[in-house]
Amino acid sequence: MEASEGKSKKQGASRLCCLCNQRRPVLKRPKTLQQICKECFYEVFEEEIHQVIVKNHLFKSGERVAIGASGGKDSTVLAYVLSELNRRHSYGLDLFLLSIDEGITGYRDDSLETVKRNELQYGLPLQILSYKDLYGWTMDDIVKMIGLKNNCTFCGVFRRQALDRGAALLKVDKLVTGHNADDIAETVLLNILRGDIARLSRCTSITTGEDGPIPRCKPFKYTYEKEIVIYPSLLNHFLVLSLTSIVFFFHTYAYFKKLDYFSTECIYSPNAYRGFAREFIKDLERLRPRAILDIIKSGEDFRIATTTKMPEQGTCERCGYISSQKWCKACVLLDGLNRGLPKMGIGRARGGVNGDHQKETKKPASAARSLESKQCGSLDF
Numbered sequence: 422m423e424a425s426e427g428k429s430k431k432q433g434a435s436r437l438c439c440l441c442n443q444r445r446p447v448l449k450r451p452k453t454l455q456q457i458c459k460e461c462f463y464e465v466f467e468e469e470i471h472q473v474i475v476k477n478h479l480f481k482s483g484e485r486v487a488i489g490a491s492g493g494k495d496s497t498v499l500a501y502v503l504s505e506l507n508r509r510h511s512y513g514l515d516l517f518l519l520s521i522d523e524g525i526t527g528y529r530d531d532s533l534e535t536v537k538r539n540e541l542q543y544g545l546p547l548q549i550l551s552y553k554d555l556y557g558w559t560m561d562d563i564v565k566m567i568g569l570k571n572n573c574t575f576c577g578v579f580r581r582q583a584l585d586r587g588a589a590l591l592k593v594d595k596l597v598t599g600h601n602a603d604d605i606a607e608t609v610l611l612n613i614l615r616g617d618i619a620r621l622s623r624c625t626s627i628t629t630g631e632d633g634p635i636p637r638c639k640p641f642k643y644t645y646e647k648e649i650v651i652y653p654s655l656l657n658h659f660l661v662l663s664l665t666s667i668v669f670f671f672h673t674y675a676y677f678k679k680l681d682y683f684s685t686e687c688i689y690s691p692n693a694y695r696g697f698a699r700e701f702i703k704d705l706e707r708l709r710p711r712a713i714l715d716i717i718k719s720g721e722d723f724r725i726a727t728t729t730k731m732p733e734q735g736t737c738e739r740c741g742y743i744s745s746q747k748w749c750k751a752c753v754l755l756d757g758l759n760r761g762l763p764k765m766g767i768g769r770a771r772g773g774v775n776g777d778h779q780k781e782t783k784k785p786a787s788a789a790r791s792l793e794s795k796q797c798g799s800l801d802f
């Protein structure tokens with residue numbers, strides 16, 4: 422009798438959220454596999470990000486912070502959560518949205534409409550900079566000239582500099598991006614596969630560019646993509662669903678919270694090499710959810726041999742941007758475009774301004790390969 426009572430109590434308890442033990446669970450957390458209710462999910466999701474911010478001293482009171490906003494789920498959830506945490510915990514930050522218009526018709530023009538709505542929804546001032554204004558070229562123009570190979574190299578290099586220029590325009594102290602744990606694990610793996618020691622040594626840092634114009638932070642460093650996706654999406658929670666199925670059916674913390682975000686992929690995305698790494702990490706995650714955190718930990722624990730030659734930081738002779746070469750990558754790529762020799766900038770033709778310099782310093786071949794094969798530049802950190 423006692424045994425059956427105990428069994429039925431245990432069964433009852435298993436139907437309750439394992440954190441509050443009061444409400445029915447509506448999801449299984451991808452990170453911990455705990456079955457929890459919607460309210461506890463929001464609480465742990467936001468609290469973990471708050472703890473990352475506090476433990477890593479990401480911000481100081483009074484700082485101006487730009488949120489790199491593309492209109493996609495990561496940056497939309499970041500803008501929402503950071504606004505909430507700033508208010509709730511009195512961080513004392515002045516927050517801004519900073520968007521880059523690459524000039525991709527049918528993609529960025531639509532996603533920027535979402536960011537403009539977010540500006541009103543969250544009450545955050547928005548600054549938009551375009552490639553056309555900064556470089557005289559849109560990505561549509563560039564793709565017309567170079568086709569769909571290496572387009573992301575141009576886009577990524579230009580975006581990185583455009584974000585810094587936007588941050589300078591806004592006079593912010595920090596720039597935050599929505600890179601999540603999956604992005605970072607993927608980048609660790611790619612940098613190992615490419616033998617790109619310089620990037621490997623910095624890709625797991627939560628703050629980068631402290632020696633550059635504007636430090637960049639990644640408050641979502643330990644946040645799983647599947648949880649960002651679910652944060653807004655627990656609408657039909659009558660069943661305990663695995664996150665995989667929720668992601669599949671509803672797409673996104675953004676959907677749960679009914680956040681307004683844009684979910685279409687870039688029309689110029691090649692996605693081959695990076696896509697393979699991404700799928701591999703998703704497979705590992707299915708077998709062992711901790712795999713993502715473990716890859717990040719491995720990246721953090723790498724020690725670069727003191728004999729390894731690292732690029733020396735200087736400034737571009739042409740535009741003054743940080744560069745380890747005579748001209749920065751953006752200037753080299755732009756020069757190639759303007760001269761009608763776009764391949765010159767991606768290391769396929771001789772005679773570029775940095776060509777001689779590269780010969781002098783005997784730069785490892787891996788550096789050129791890394792630039793050639795880089796995919797979506799939004800992930801270039």
Ligand code: SF4
Pocket residue numbers: 523560572573574576577687688689690691796797798799
């Ligand atoms: Fe630019 Fe990313 Fe599109 Fe490539 S996939 S063209 S980097 S927005």
